Amino acid sequence: MQRIITFFCRINLPGKISFLLLLIIFGLFYNSYSQPSPRKKILVLHSYHITYLWTNNITKGVLSVFDEEKTNIDISVEFLDSKQSFDTTYQSIVFNMLSHKYNNQDIDLIICSDDDALSFLIDYRNKLFGEIPVVFCGVNEFGPNRLKGQKLFTGLIETVDIENTIKLAFDLTPKLEKIYVIADNTTTGTKLRLVTDSIRKAKFNNIEFEFLNELPLQGIIERTQNASQNASILILPYTTEISGRLLEMEKVVEIISENSPVPVYSLWDFVFNHGIVGGKILSGYKQGVESAIIAERIINGESISDIPIIMQSPSDFMIDYSQAKRFHLNLNNLPPNTIIENKEPTFFEKNKNIIFIFNSLFSILLILFVFFFFRQKKKKNKLIS
Structure with missing residues (x-):
């Protein structure tokens, strides 16, 4: 610092002015780069x-x-x-x-x-x-x-794959004759019920579809609990009864499944493991991830007009093995890359710790046997020589 002051005192007036200007410019640039960028909301x-x-x-x-x-x-x-x-x-x-x-x-x-x-x-x-x-x-x-x-x-x-979920029901119940479609009258429930009806007319007009959107939950249970063995149930959104009472959909699925004599199918990950056999399952988590990635691109400066709307949501065929076993369904004709959850562990999976210990002991005994065999052989050769 002393050297800078001495240097400043020795230079002439124009030099002093230039030096001060340089300090000011440096200070401005330093502040602009050192300040953190404002947080986005x-x-x-x-x-x-x-x-x-x-x-x-x-x-x-x-x-x-x-x-x-x-x-x-x-x-x-x-x-x-x-x-x-x-x-x-x-x-x-x-x-x-x-x-x-x-x-x-x-x-x-x-x-x-x-x-x-x-x-x-x-x-x-x-x-x-x-x-x-x-x-x-x-x-x-x-x-x-x-x-x-x-x-x-x-x-x-959110492109729910109703058609392929119905095809999956056909794969698992080849003599399928009837599908009970459960939906409420909310915005989404009505929309998907109409989509299902359009698919029925275009692709599945050889089987009966019964839409149960005007029944309360108890009425749906009573209607489906005597279904024939060649029937299945497809659950669309059902979170609001006809009376206006709100329900948790995973609880609805559990109750219907517990009382159903036939396989139950649906379309979303949050009702999987709650009693459905399976379906072409859509993930809410993936929807959130994909939307956030798009948002991040926009926040980072990409023009929203350059980002097209994604018309096809990623989904996976999924089967709950425990439910498939409950209804004695044949899983040999599943679509490729079907994810099977809750499979019963194999003999090796059940007893892997015992098998590991046995293999370890066997390996140790084998090593000791080889060691003593060669040691004995070496002694024998020494005696002969």
Whole structure:
């Protein structure tokens, strides 16, 4: 420091001015590069309630990409709870609540899940947050006019594979004659029931489909518990009874399966291991991961207009071995790459510790036998010589 002061005193006036200017410029550049970049804020808006497992799995998927300790992202999560109500009065109340809550916050991007949240944002995004990017997932209803001309929307469609799930039921019950289709009258339940009916007319008009959307849960149990052995049950969304009573779908699946004399199929990972034989299973966690990856690309500067909507969601054929065994289903004709869960362990898997100990002891004894054999042979050769 003393040398710098001495140097500054010795130089002439123009030199001193130049030196000071250089210090100022260096200070400005240093501050601009040393300041941390401002944190980005993402709002995750869910259609359903906080305890709905599908919604929770999407949240877990999003948070697996945006770890707040490792990324420069702050995440806020809101739940519309639209299975309780989603009329215009309720939407107006939600609009006022979000408007008040986020009035002084700059949201950089929104991730939304399922149809009701997307519909809400199409109508209210600009008024609440301005024209900011929206990445959606879990959306069933999507056509050319779905976005109503709104821009800066992209994401992935929840393409549940009803057709291949029915084909799987045929593979496991070759003489299948009837399918009971269980659905509620919510937005998603109605949509998927209509899709199933269209598939029936186009591909499966040789068998009977009975749609049970107007019955309460007890009525569904009574209707299906005497089904013939050549029938199956397909469960679509059923979380709201005709009376308006809310139900947890995994509990619904458990109750129907426990009382069913025939195999039960469905389409989502959060009801797997709750009594279904299987289906072409869609993962909420993967929906969350994929939507978060798209959001990350946008946050990092990629134009949302360059990111096309993903029209086909990844899904896997999955079978619960314990349920397949319960109904004595033949698993020899499963589609390639089918994932079989809950298989009974083989003899070796059951007794692997005992087998390991036995092999270890046998190996030790074999080594000792070889050692003593050659040692004895060496002694014998020595005596002969």
